[in-house]
Amino acid sequence: MRSRLLFSFLIAVIFPYYLFANAAGSVSGTITDAKTGVNLPGTVITISQLRLSTVADANGQFSFSSLPSKGRYVVEARYSGYKTQVKTIDLATGGALNFALEASIVEIKEVVITGTPITSSNKSNSTSASSVSREELLAPSTNLIDALARQVPGMGQITTGGAISKPVIRGLSYNRVVTLTNGVKQQGQQWGDEHGIEIDQNQADRVEVLRGAASLLYGSDAIGGVINVLDPLVPSPGKIKGELLSSYATNNGLTNTSLMLSGNSNGFVWRGRGSYQNAGDFKTPAGYYINSGFNNTSLSGMLGLNKEWGYSHLNFSYFKNNIGFNDAEPGDELYTDKAAGRKLDYPRQDIRHYKLALNNNFIIGNNTLKLDLGYQKNQRRELESPNPALFFDLNTFSADAKYYLGEANGWQPIIGLSASNESSANKGYEFLIPEYDQTSVGTFAYIKKSWDKNTFNAGLRYDYINNDGKQLFVNGTEQFAGFKNRFSNVSGAAGYTHSFSDGLTFKANAGSAFRAPNPAELGSNGAHEGTVRYEIGNPNLKPERSYQADATLDFDADIFSGSFGVYENYINNYIYASAKAGEQITEIDADGNPQNFDVYRYGQVNANLYGLEGSLNLHPAEFIHFDNTFSYTHAQNKTFDRPLALIPAGVIHNTLRFEPKVNGLKNLYISLGVDNFFSQNRIDPTFETPAGSYTLLNAGVGATFNMGKQAVKLAISGNNLTDRRYYDALNRLRPGRLALTDPSFGVYNPGRNVTFSLYLPLNIN
Template identity: 70%
Template sequence: MNIKTLLSLLLLFFIPVYLFAAAEVTGKVTDAKTGESIAGATITIQQLRITTITDAKGQFIIKSLPAKGKYLVEIHSLGYKPMVKTVDFNVPGALTFALEISNVETHEVVITGTPIAANSKFNSTSAASVSREDLLAPSSNLIDGLAKQVPGVSQITTGPGISKPIIRGLGYNRVVTLMDGVKQQGQQWGDEHGIEIDQNQADRVEVLRGAASLLYGSDAIGGVINVLEPLAPTSGTVKGEVLSSYSTNNGLSNSSVMLTGNENGFVWRGRGSYQNAYSFNTPGGYYINSGYNNTSFSGMLGLNKGWGYSHLNFSYFKNNIGFYDSDPGDPLYEGKGTDRTLDFPRQDIRQYKIALNNNFLIGNGSLKLDLGYQKNQRRELDEPTPALFFDLNTYSLDAKYYLPESNGWQPIFGVSASDAHSQNKGTEFLIPAYDQTSAGAFGYVKKTWGQNTFNAGLRFDYVNNNGKQLFIDGEQKFTGFKNNFSNVSGATGYTHVFNDIFSFKANAGTAFRAPNPAELGSNGVHEGTSRYEVGNPDLHPERSFQADAALEFGKNIVTGSIGIYENYIHNYIYASGAKGDQITLTNDAGEEQTYDVYRYGQVNANLYGVEGNLNIHPTSFLHLDNTFSYTHAQNESFDRPLPLIPAGVIHNTLRFEPKVKGLKDFYVSAGLDNFFKQTRIDPTFETATDSYTLVNASIGTTLRLGSQPLKLYVTASNLTNKKYYDALSRLRPGRLSQEDPTYGVFNPGRNVTFGVYLPFNIK
């Protein structure tokens, strides 16, 4: 039985649960000290994918909810300490939440990307949640925004249009990006491919740092980025948002429109976005043909009823981006780079996705079932007809059954499976067409007693790869490969909340990652990286042994956290080159071009580091926020550093929020991004980067258009137009064939962004 047939049978099997009765929850939010009502407070039930706000009397009502079960309810209101409370729907009566006034940012937020959704304070996983408000801070893409705000997160960039996430020094197929409950399957193995997600879709993003293989399987050995779209509003509501921004450095215009509604449990959402940028400007000039544009559409139709919820999500994302294929001695910059027409070579990336997300109440437990289909198409064009055309189709299933809690014990069991098929439809080839099937099963238990939480789990995974043999004009291009990998992963964690000030969390575990088809079978020019890649069909799976611990603290004017981690990886896979290892090819025009050859191999690697934040709030209108992170990564097999490791960084932001008559939420901020030298490089094909400091600033406020709030902001980055190379920029100096040490492209110079955000209510 194939996965597609299994998905259909599962849907038919669970239709009877639609007969469950629905309930509604009413309540009130008040000030804990005065007892006065709090209008505009947000009440959210992440597990049921629904939210609402209080009216002028501080009252709220949420309809079409299950009539039984325990759920975590979040209550937020500006100027008050957030609250996370477990509510038992079996107990009748209105709810009352009394919030305490506070200007201190706390860790009270529900994290859904872990096996069991939990208050982050009682969750052992090192997790950070980035809100919609913070995501509005200007960035060229989603990963760029996260790298600026979450300690331990960085990015490999190819200009401002492409960012690949790095968590604690690990990236590519070691980091899972999750959206609509489905793992993003696209070009995560390639250097010069970003995440095929509209950055405007995210209402909140969770970043899980450290191995999350227990829940997400082989590719989550480094961490998870869980992108959450807006929750369904309360019944009888229709609302939306319009946002738009313009950035001066590369003329990036970003516009998005969204509408969402709920009518008696029938929920829906639709969004359209468009971005367009010309070549980015550096202190040396505009980098040639580095502009890009992307178009995206997404939507959701679903039901929120007494039996749970069922949401059908669909999305389309198209990205066009220019590349400049240069050799040492070629000009890198042009005097006028504001033409938005993309020249050749360029890429055309398209991602189509359908996901069916369900949460069914069955007996006293619940079943969370996510089904997905994705089509990812990558076209590389030297002319209108694509030379390389890679088409990947992936079907996926993820099911988790949550048993009812008993005496503090919360057990769950889960299975997952995926079936991927790729084709090469062009005339150039990098990796062979392949079929990949994976399956996994896990068990997990969480025990809570007093101020302590303990969790443990085991998982088994199986991955089968079948790379297709290929002959071109009688010459063998791909030899083909067949292999399968399996292994057991385990993890355990512990959390202790000492008091309102201190809490401690620690984790230990082992995880594995199977080699991907690009690592196993590459044999061709990777145009976006201007190198010739050679895979290795004899690669072994990576095996990780990791541990981390963190202390979180916060009271009155000071909050923060500090964490350490260690990750030893046996059979770590990466592509490396050696000076003199080159190949010369003749293109269709009869021109010869020489490429550096990068070959995939394995070493033993050890990564450890520290990360944290320190936030000082001396008054309600003055905030000093600081984050820091450092990763030390060693190639143990050859006694030298691992390549592509981020430099240590400290971010400082001073934010001033005075009360200004006629304005709401007015603020002025200034910040420093301090990046240390990165001299720990792989000397065979990397060059060191110097330290540098970037100066940033922003100002913003909220106006009223009748009853609708209008948020306006202006932000500036790299105000001094600093000339620098980032350690993870793919455009910095460092090619094997490089003879001129000044060869390389500077990172973007000064950039000022003007933005507007208008949330509105129609009904």
């Protein structure tokens, strides 16, 4: 109730700002080749802090109008075949902002990071971060997390077939990774094994993955990292831009279609997108997995104002996901000789997510107030018939305010306040976790100092979380005892960067973070059909406390670039669910038949995770690119002196890419990729089985050509071309993961898959 009152109060407070405006500022300049002085028309210039973008005209000139009259902003210029350049402009002093770009055979990489407390180039940002571009996100995948896991060092995924992926960053997952869209933390089924992220994979213009603790900015649950999903920036005034994309994958017949349009009329900005995906049963090298199809529908939009006082954008989205589940028992035949089609049978899931986010950026003299208000409704239905057996309904209100004080002598201070209220209800006749209310409040202070080629940052945060689980009796028997928990914590972090030269940068971070137990860990008591296990929570769990340190060396030369990083993370009171062989509970299903479930109980241990990650990209010639990424996490259960459970295997990704010049074709490429996954024998022997090593062969070809004035991009990509039989270490359907009683119960990862894709960028005056 208090969070809802705060939400209403903030809405009432911010609207008066619309009645006032600062004097308008502007930025203009020219983009040229640093060596020849030739103008570079078509260069994309962005000011991410103000959510603006424009394109240089035929003379290489650009301009932004109706900007704030004061403030320092990061401006980025990107042009194919040239190094991306970032400059900072002080609007109070004005003046032309000209870019002289250097030709480079290294492909463009996003270099501005917005998900950290202060937007800056990656070189001056101590956080270990990766930015995945729109083009990279268009690579074949079944969901957003699947696309990221193929691109980002140190990131993996927990999968259930092709439809469900949970992010894993440096060995940490579930409630330890925050997913952020439109400045608001995604609140849904983060704690569940068999639920994905309720976000349209087509909507992101780019995604930032922040590795390591980000709790200072985002509070509890960001102990492992943050996935910051960024929508497209608004176009120049008078412009309408958009895209149409469509693809088809052979393995499960996945069709994916999405249409987006965005416009700007004198500062009134808008965007709309509609997407639909549909897939049948996926095929393993041993046959099809029955009732594994899925479909999802996504509608999203934005209405807002971009003016001299800042911006205010109202974002709204609806995401519906239907997923089939195989109702097999250990020992049953899991495969069939042919696909059953696209019709989903029971049991299946029906997930719906509704979201409103009001994003505001107000310029107040030399200072800035960022205010993000959110409301989300997440509904999870598990159906064994048309009537849902389990119906979990979660409503979340959130508010996040950051006040940026004007920079003085290189010092950039921020103070922040965040609050949220979650309220859940059980509307079915089966129950897994109790109804609960959760209120959280956090405040932080952060400062960044820049001098010469150095930056230093530090911050402190205080959090308070109140959990109130509701008691429940079913047929006279207590199902949930109810619980009341209060958690508070002070955490801190510090970071440092030093640029030895334009091509060599060192970063280091150290700090402490925490994560409060979630209601599922505190109060679960029920059969979980999707995981084939009976979960029992522990109301006496303590918060996790993490002590982290990492260091990264980034390098960039004429023919090679990359990074190398190491990290250490010691976690007190690490929470996870484990099982003991032979402990089972028998439940009666909807048909009156008994069903046995392995019992998983939530407990705590001390854990130590350390590892390395990095990339090495070689460019011996303009048309040859050899890109390599690697990551490895070593995790130990220190309490019982055995490996920690559910840790990804080490992996090396190698991609050789040729980009020959052919008349009539743009951005032609031919790629060959090899993914090498090491065996994972470091397992918790009480409920895990080892996963063997394997190698996957991938390939692709694509190009852009013009049909009149319309650019069209066509691509064909193949994954697992040798149709290799393998079990990924984090595949939930592999032997031993779903049933301790019969470790032969397992499903291979998907086999050969060829994807055909079409992409049409739309530009309308």
